Amino acid sequence: xxxxxxxxxxxxxxxxxxxxxxxxxxxxxxxxxxxxxxxxxxxxxxxxxxxxxxxxxxxxxxxxxxxxxxxxxxxxxxxxxxxxxxxxxxxxxxxxxxxxxxxxxxxxxxxxx
Amino acid sequence: xxxxxxxxxxxxxxxxxxxxxxxxxxxxxxxxxxxxxxxxxxxxxxxxxxxxxxxxxxxxxxxxxxxxxxxxxxxxxxxxxxxxxxxxxxxxxxxxxxxxxxxxxxxxx
Numbered sequence: 547x548x549x550x551x552x553x554x555x556x557x558x559x560x561x562x563x564x565x566x567x568x569x570x571x572x573x574x575x576x577x578x579x580x581x582x583x584x585x586x587x588x589x590x591x592x593x594x595x596x597x598x599x600x601x602x603x604x605x606x607x608x609x610x611x612x613x614x615x616x617x618x619x620x621x622x623x624x625x626x627x628x629x630x631x632x633x634x635x636x637x638x639x640x641x642x643x644x645x646x647x648x649x650x651x652x653x654x655x656x657x658x659x
Numbered sequence: 660x661x662x663x664x665x666x667x668x669x670x671x672x673x674x675x676x677x678x679x680x681x682x683x684x685x686x687x688x689x690x691x692x693x694x695x696x697x698x699x700x701x702x703x704x705x706x707x708x709x710x711x712x713x714x715x716x717x718x719x720x721x722x723x724x725x726x727x728x729x730x731x732x733x734x735x736x737x738x739x740x741x742x743x744x745x746x747x748x749x750x751x752x753x754x755x756x757x758x759x760x761x762x763x764x765x766x767x768x
């Protein structure tokens with residue numbers, strides 16, 4: 547069974563559209579994250595939730611809105627997509643607290659046309 | 660703001676040689692230092708981590724050393740193999756995850 551699963555794996559869409567990426571973990575972890583990895587492979591944290599509460603919100607455009615319906619799910623909705631949003635988005639989870647090993651999903655490759 | 664610097668950005672070694680990657684961090688409150696390996700097209704995966712109450716940790720061919728005074732920690736891979744070829748990331752951000760820029764390791768057979 548996949549521990550952290552993201553859908554979709556690939557997302558190709560037009561500029562200006564709105565899209566969502568879903569993430570689910572079955573590890574019983576309390577903390578979940580979203581990361582953006584650009585074409586140069588820089589891996590940057592966007593958001594972190596602990597028990598459905600937002601605890602880290604980096605300098606990310608407010609077109610990006612995370613939603614955590616329960617502690618096993620953390621979805622990412624993006625409005626008005628721009629060319630610069632093209633990247634691989636990784637979801638991750640860990641046990642409660644920031645100083646814990648993180649388990650990553652397989653990533654969602656978002657391409658904006 | 661807090662910062663993590665990782666060097667080198669690219670490292671090419673012959674199979675069987677050792678590889679060392681170093682990260683320097685700025686947050687003196689950081690006390691957990693993991694290393695992740697990301698193979699091409701795959702997700703990052705934890706390979707080893709160390710907490711600030713120890714100076715060195717080893718797991719077979721992989722080791723991590725920590726110098727809290729100097730605020731740096733290093734990944735050591737001995738007897739490198741072609742399957743070690745990947746991008747390696749350190750995290751030295753403390754409360755907030757801050758990854759280094761990554762090191763692309765090539766192991767030549």
